[in-house]
Amino acid sequence: MSAGVFLLWLVSIPLLIQAARQPRDYLISCGATTEIKEGALTYIPDSDFISSGNTTTVQRTDIFPRLQTLRFFPNAHATKHCYSFPVIRGSRYLIKTVYFYGGFDGGSAPPVFDQIIDGTKWSTVNTTEDFATGGSSFYEAVVAAQNKILSICLARNQQTLAGSSPFISSLEVHYLESSVYNSTNFDKAMLMTVARSRFGSRDDAIISYPDDIFNRFWEPYKDESPFVTSNSNVTTTLFWNIPPQKAFASALTTSRGMTLTLNWPAFPLTSGLYYIALYFQDNRSPSPYSWRVFDVQINGHFFFQQMNVTETGQGVVGTNWPLSGKVVITLSPSPSAPVGPLINAAEILQLLPYGNKTLTRDAAAMEELRKELVNPPEDWAADPCMPVGHSWGGVHCTGTEPFRVVSLNLTGYGLSGKLSPSIARLTAIRHIWLGDNKFHGVVPDMSPLKALETLFLQHNKLNSSVPEPLTKRDAAASDAAAVGIGYSFPDNLGSGAASGSSNSKSAKANSKERWARDRESYMTDADDALPLPMTHPDSSPMSPEEIDKRLSCDPEIEDCKPMVYEWTGKCRSCQGSGFVSYYNRRGKETICKCIPCLGIGYVQKITGRDDINVMEDLDNGRPS
Numbered sequence: 001m002s003a004g005v006f007l008l009w010l011v012s013i014p015l016l017i018q019a020a021r022q023p024r025d026y027l028i029s030c031g032a033t034t035e036i037k038e039g040a041l042t043y044i045p046d047s048d049f050i051s052s053g054n055t056t057t058v059q060r061t062d063i064f065p066r067l068q069t070l071r072f073f074p075n076a077h078a079t080k081h082c083y084s085f086p087v088i089r090g091s092r093y094l095i096k097t098v099y100f101y102g103g104f105d106g107g108s109a110p111p112v113f114d115q116i117i118d119g120t121k122w123s124t125v126n127t128t129e130d131f132a133t134g135g136s137s138f139y140e141a142v143v144a145a146q147n148k149i150l151s152i153c154l155a156r157n158q159q160t161l162a163g164s165s166p167f168i169s170s171l172e173v174h175y176l177e178s179s180v181y182n183s184t185n186f187d188k189a190m191l192m193t194v195a196r197s198r199f200g201s202r203d204d205a206i207i208s209y210p211d212d213i214f215n216r217f218w219e220p221y222k223d224e225s226p227f228v229t230s231n232s233n234v235t236t237t238l239f240w241n242i243p244p245q246k247a248f249a250s251a252l253t254t255s256r257g258m259t260l261t262l263n264w265p266a267f268p269l270t271s272g273l274y275y276i277a278l279y280f281q282d283n284r285s286p287s288p289y290s291w292r293v294f295d296v297q298i299n300g301h302f303f304f305q306q307m308n309v310t311e312t313g314q315g316v317v318g319t320n321w322p323l324s325g326k327v328v329i330t331l332s333p334s335p336s337a338p339v340g341p342l343i344n345a346a347e348i349l350q351l352l353p354y355g356n357k358t359l360t361r362d363a364a365a366m367e368e369l370r371k372e373l374v375n376p377p378e379d380w381a382a383d384p385c386m387p388v389g390h391s392w393g394g395v396h397c398t399g400t401e402p403f404r405v406v407s408l409n410l411t412g413y414g415l416s417g418k419l420s421p422s423i424a425r426l427t428a429i430r431h432i433w434l435g436d437n438k439f440h441g442v443v444p445d446m447s448p449l450k451a452l453e454t455l456f457l458q459h460n461k462l463n464s465s466v467p468e469p470l471t472k473r474d475a476a477a478s479d480a481a482a483v484g485i486g487y488s489f490p491d492n493l494g495s496g497a498a499s500g501s502s503n504s505k506s507a508k509a510n511s512k513e514r515w516a517r518d519r520e521s522y523m524t525d526a527d528d529a530l531p532l533p534m535t536h537p538d539s540s541p542m543s544p545e546e547i548d549k550r551l552s553c554d555p556e557i558e559d560c561k562p563m564v565y566e567w568t569g570k571c572r573s574c575q576g577s578g579f580v581s582y583y584n585r586r587g588k589e590t591i592c593k594c595i596p597c598l599g600i601g602y603v604q605k606i607t608g609r610d611d612i613n614v615m616e617d618l619d620n621g622r623p624s
């Protein structure tokens with residue numbers, strides 16, 4: 001969809017209204033170095049939300065300031081370029097991306113590329129037509145946050161010409177009230193905005209913030225039908241989607257007894273399921289003798305029967321309409337209705353099913369691995385395997401469900417940092433090639449990696465001894481050959497190096513070990529903060545054996561319980577009581593029982609609950 005770019009419209013936006021909805025919302029001017037105020041909205045620089053890409057300016061001063069700067073991504077080796085926003089898991093957000101090419105790269109045609117939300121390809125960005133007509137392009141979607149981080153990525157596709165770079169001018173993420181678009185089940189799909197119009201307006205202005213609290217754009221739409229205006233005071237907060245009051249200020253209508261036919265949206269739709277919201281409001285004072293009653297049909301199918309429009313307005317929502325090509329909305333008056341039908345505004349959004357996802361435990365392990373890197377590759381963000389063709393650099397995954405990491409080849413990536421022990425949870429991995437980097441510290445125990453065929457760690461600064469299982473297998477030379485382990489010794493590893501006890505730094509001297517997985521966990525005295533996997537209220541701790549079993553369950557070869565889920569995080573409380581209170585963002589308390597930990601200072605949680613997603617929102621400590 002296109003929108004104007006010129007400063008002119010600024011004058012029509014009142015300057016004194018507070019942008020009260022921030023800070024749950026993010027309004028970003030990409031590539032900016034300072035805050036930018038446009039009317040009542042303040043756009044902030046994007047550097048806190050992305051670490052890759054270059055910034056530049058469009059050499060024009062007659063356009064919105066937020067479009068004068070942009071960020072572009074010249075690194076063609078990176079598979080994706082991601083913005084990350086902290087969000088509340090499960091909450092709905094409206095995302096708007098805005099692109100104004102402005103010839104920033106000295107070329108004449110805007111690059112074409114993809115945009116991705118949380119691992120699902122959202123759409124292709126092609127701003128060619130809008131740019132040719134002097135406008136910016138915007139794309140809008142409604143999603144429920146699937147994690148605590150919402151990622152919005154740009155990526156090259158087959159149409160991206162060599163030498164051109166994906167770019168972005170502005171990005172908005174608006175928190176939506178709970179009733180907005182709530183009739184859609186966001187577990188399976190997100191919504192992509194196709195059109196949002198107000199009908200019969202006299203002027204050509206797009207309604208946006210502050211009239212629309214989420215800064216949605218309501219574009220004017222007219223056809224040959226007559227239109228009427230209305231001065232009534234509609235309480236729009238009573239409508240689930242909270243449309244702006246101004247959207248009710250005009251309507252398309254027709255004479256008494258006539259059917260109103262609306263060819264909207266103005267372009268054909270791709271085949272799919274659509275969410276449709278229609279808004280009606282009678283512009284006349286109530287009268288017992290002159291009601292407007294009509295049936296609403298979409299492409300000949302009843303959408304709503306006997307709509308009796310009132311002065312306070314009506315909204316009707318259809319959540320799963322299969323549509324393809326042209327759409328015709330007809331409003332047929334009931335034979336007795338003394339006044340013709342009318343329609344004020346409408347929204348149509350397409351359902352986009354979420355794409356596949358990396359198996360949660362592999363995604364979590366990769367995330368841990370990334371956290372230990374000082375300079376993670378630029379495309380190590382969002383889902384590690386998805387979408388297909390846009391996995392993290394050096395990461396290769398299975399092509400069918402479950403989607404798992406099968407090889408990690410970071411040879412010569414110039415990476416420094418430690419190797420997280422989480423690498424041992426990538427149990428489907430066959431090849432680990434980490435040579436020619438600057439990894440330091442201990443080589444993690446890779447014994448759980450039963451599928452591992454090759455491991456190369458040469459030319460790093462790793463200083464531990466060879467990991468135990470490999471030494472063993474290596475010692476039994478014939479075994480090694482049998483399992484096909486091609487192990488290349490890190491060149492600076494000596495057999496005499498201290499053996500890597502990963503918890504030596506936190507285990508207290510002389511402390512009595514209460515329960516510990518091999519080389520992993522120590523309990524000190526009873527007053528010590530209990531580090532530990534928590535179980536949910538009223539359940540008993542799992543035995544170390546059960547945890548081991550679940551940890552090593554490999555969905556590729558075993559029948560793992562599908563809801564097995566691990567959760568690892570810093571343990572800050574517990575205080576020896578055996579219980580710990582966790583609070584979610586809304587202050588709701590969950591009391592968990594602690595059992596000894598796996599890895600000092602960290603909790604690791606395994607549970608059979610399938611609603612365990614909730615746990616990620618739990619925060620250790622009461623919110624301030």
Ligand SMILES: *[C@@H]1O[C@H](CO)[C@@H](O)[C@H](O)[C@H]1NC(C)=O
Nearest residue numbers: 053054055056073074075165
């Ligand atoms: C992007 O930034 C990098 C690092 O600052 C610089 O080396 C590179 O030349 C820049 N690329 C372009 C196309 O401006």
Ligand SMILES: *[C@@H]1O[C@H](CO)[C@@H](O)[C@H](O)[C@H]1NC(C)=O
Nearest residue numbers: 112124126127128129159160
């Ligand atoms: C981008 O859009 C323009 C104008 O609609 C079209 O001519 C062009 O083929 C599109 N480019 C790609 C790569 O799809």
Ligand SMILES: *[C@@H]1O[C@H](CO)[C@@H](O)[C@H](O)[C@H]1NC(C)=O
Nearest residue numbers: 178179180181182183184240
């Ligand atoms: C949507 O929200 C409204 C207002 O809170 C509520 O009345 C309605 O039942 C909700 N609808 C669904 C499908 O949850």
Ligand SMILES: *[C@@H]1O[C@H](CO)[C@@H](O)[C@H](O)[C@H]1NC(C)=O
Nearest residue numbers: 231232233234235236245312
């Ligand atoms: C609209 O209605 C609201 C509450 O019902 C009232 O506060 C407001 O003053 C009214 N506005 C107009 C222009 O009548």
Ligand SMILES: *[C@@H]1O[C@H](CO)[C@@H](O)[C@H](O)[C@H]1NC(C)=O
Nearest residue numbers: 287288291292293308309310
């Ligand atoms: C429409 O609503 C009005 C006011 O609520 C009522 O008087 C009228 O009878 C209704 N008409 C029909 C056909 O339901």
Ligand SMILES: *[C@@H]1O[C@H](CO)[C@@H](O)[C@H](O)[C@H]1NC(C)=O
Nearest residue numbers: 353354355356388399400401
């Ligand atoms: C998800 O993966 C399956 C194969 O396991 C594939 O058939 C399907 O098309 C994929 N879905 C998407 C949205 O890519």
Ligand SMILES: *[C@@H]1O[C@H](CO)[C@@H](O)[C@H](O)[C@H]1NC(C)=O
Nearest residue numbers: 407409410411412431433454
């Ligand atoms: C890993 O990458 C290196 C360098 O790009 C390449 O030579 C090697 O064949 C790759 N190994 C695997 C297992 O793909």
Ligand SMILES: *[C@@H]1O[C@H](CO)[C@@H](O)[C@H](O)[C@H]1NC(C)=O
Nearest residue numbers: 441442463464497498499500
């Ligand atoms: C590895 O080297 C670092 C720095 O040289 C040292 O602090 C650390 O104790 C060493 N670790 C082991 C297990 O030898």
